[in-house]
Structures are given as C-alpha cells and as structure tokens.
Amino acid sequence: MNEALFDPIAAHYDSWYSTELGSVSDQVERHLAQSMFKSPGPQVLEIGCGTGHYTSWLVQEGYEVTAVDISGEMMARAQQKIAALTSNVMNTKPVRWWHGDITEILDQLATYDGIFSMTAFEFVPEPEKVLQELFKHLKPGGCLMIGLIAGESSWSEYYAEVVRNKPTSVFARAALYTKDEIASWQIGVPAEIGECLFFPPNVQSAEALAIEEKRQGNPGFVVAKWVKG
Ligand SMILES: C[S@@+](CC[C@H](N)C(=O)[O-])C[C@H]1O[C@@H](n2cnc3c(N)ncnc32)[C@H](O)[C@@H]1O
Numbered sequence: 631m632n633e634a635l636f637d638p639i640a641a642h643y644d645s646w647y648s649t650e651l652g653s654v655s656d657q658v659e660r661h662l663a664q665s666m667f668k669s670p671g672p673q674v675l676e677i678g679c680g681t682g683h684y685t686s687w688l689v690q691e692g693y694e695v696t697a698v699d700i701s702g703e704m705m706a707r708a709q710q711k712i713a714a715l716t717s718n719v720m721n722t723k724p725v726r727w728w729h730g731d732i733t734e735i736l737d738q739l740a741t742y743d744g745i746f747s748m749t750a751f752e753f754v755p756e757p758e759k760v761l762q763e764l765f766k767h768l769k770p771g772g773c774l775m776i777g778l779i780a781g782e783s784s785w786s787e788y789y790a791e792v793v794r795n796k797p798t799s800v801f802a803r804a805a806l807y808t809k810d811e812i813a814s815w816q817i818g819v820p821a822e823i824g825e826c827l828f829f830p831p832n833v834q835s836a837e838a839l840a841i842e843e844k845r846q847g848n849p850g851f852v853v854a855k856w857v858k859g
Contacts, residue, residue: 635753636700636701637701637702640681640703643680643681650835651831651838655831658839658842662826662851663684663775665824666775667775669693669746669772670743671772672743673742673744674746675695675746675767676747677698677747677750678747678750679704679705679708682708682712685708685712686712689722694723695723696725696726696728700729700730705729709725709727733754736760742772744768745764746776747777750776751776752806753800753803757815758815768858770859771858773856773858776854778807778812778852784832784850785830785850789804809823809852812854817856819856824855825851825853826849826850826853827842828845828849828850831850
C-alpha cells in the first residue's frame with residue numbers, strides 16, 4: 631500500500647483545476663465521463679476519490695457514494711468539500727468514506743449499481759485483474775467506468791517530461807495505457823470506449839476547444855465502460 635504517494639501533494643492538488651490548461655482539460659474530461667456513467671441504481675463505489683472533485687458530482691446526482699482512497703490527506707480534503715456541499719444542498723445522501731488500497735479490500739466490497747473512477751487506475755498495479763474483480767461486484771445492469779490518461783499521446787509525452795524534470799513526481803509511478811490496450815482488457819463484456827483531450831498540453835487554452843472538436847490524432851484521455859448484462 632503506497633499511502634504516501636499523494637499525501638504530500640494533497641494540499642495543492644486542486645490548484646491544477648484553476649490553471650487555464652487544467653480548467654479546459656477538466657471541462658472536456660468531465661463532459662465525457664459524466665455523459666458515459668449511467669448507474670441504474672443509487673449505490674455507487676468511487677475508487678480514488680482524491681480531493682472529491684467527482685465525489686461532489688456523484689453526491690449531487692443523488693447517489694449513495696462509497697468513496698475509497700489510499701491517501702488519507704487526499705480523502706481529508708474530499709471530506710471537507712462534501713461537508714461544505716451537504717450543508718448547502720438539500721437531501722444529499724451521506725458518503726461512506728473508506729481509507730484503503732482498492733487492491734487490498736476487493737474481498738470486503740459489497741455489490742454496487744455503479745463503480746466510478748477517474749485518473750486513479752494509472753496508479754493501480756495490474757489494473758485488468760483488479761477491474762475483473764470489481765466487475766464481479768456489480769449488480770445486474772450495473773456500470774463500471776474508469777477514466778485514464780492515455781498512453782502514446784501528447785499528454786503521455788507531457789507527463790514523461792514532467793517526470794524527467796521532477797523524478798519525484800507522482801507521475802513517475804503512473805502506467806499509461808493506450809486506447810487499444812484498455813479496450814483489449816478482458817473484463818467480462820466488451821468495453822465501450824470514449825475519447826477526448828485531442829488538443830496538446832502546450833496549446834493556448836483559447837484554441838483548445840476548437841482543436842478538440844476536430845478529434846484528430848490520438849486522444850490524451852480515454853473513458854472505458856463495461857456494463858453487466
Ligand atoms: C490523480 S488522483 C485523482 C483524484 C480524483 N479522482 C480526481 O479526478 O481528481 C488519483 C487518486 O487515486 C488514489 N489511488 C491511487 N492508487 C490507489 C489505490 N490502490 N487504492 C485507492 N486509491 C488509490 C490516489 O491516492 C489519488 O487520490
């Protein structure tokens with residue numbers, strides 16, 4: 631269990647979303663993930679909730695969320711965020727917080743209508759095996775969906791450069807898979823694949839959305855979804 635990986639960056643993790651590049655990439659990733667995630671019932675497991683960036687959305691959608699994260703510092707920020715949200719928004723369901731390594735708690739999971747994860751499986755060893763196990767914890771009709779930074783893209787090159795400049799970056803521990811690799815994972819049913827982030831990280835944010843619309847080249851972010859029959 632690598633508790634410490636995200637702990638030191640938890641305090642400034644959300645500042646990425648306030649940068650121009652972070653804001654526009656968040657916009658396109660969020661649009662894709664939120665349009666693909668269709669949970670047929672209320673019980674949702676979120677893996678790698680981090681600072682609660684997507685937990686807030688899941689809670690506002692009315693889901694009963696169980697949020698797992700290996701980093702206590704990241705989860706503490708998520709707890710603060712959700713406490714602030716629930717004091718302002720009526721009728722939200724309480725989040726069940728589970729501080730742990732998803733690979734170590736697979737046999738303790740319940741069954742869920744939806745399993746949701748954004749930008750976390752890059753840091754999970756043997757993701758195909760873990761996803762196979764998670765698929766068994768879906769109710770009939772349930773939806774398992776993950777979003778991942780894609781390999782062989784301008785964004786994977788960008789993160790490789792980040793690591794060259796700062797070898798202690800969390801991205802030194804990330805494994806980035808291509809769309810085809812993710813689609814080939816044997817999870818139980820064929821994957822539905824969504825793609826986004828066609829603009830490169832060095833673009834002016836004003837141009838990013840126009841480039842995104844053209845959908846040319848390899849995507850920088852892939853969302854994969856498996857629905858249980
Ligand atoms: C890049 S952050 C993404 C956080 C959030 N999903 C978001 O989109 O802002 C990755 C998160 O996954 C968590 N994580 C990594 N490996 C994990 C594991 N094996 N079990 C549970 N959480 C894990 C990290 O602690 C971190 O909070």
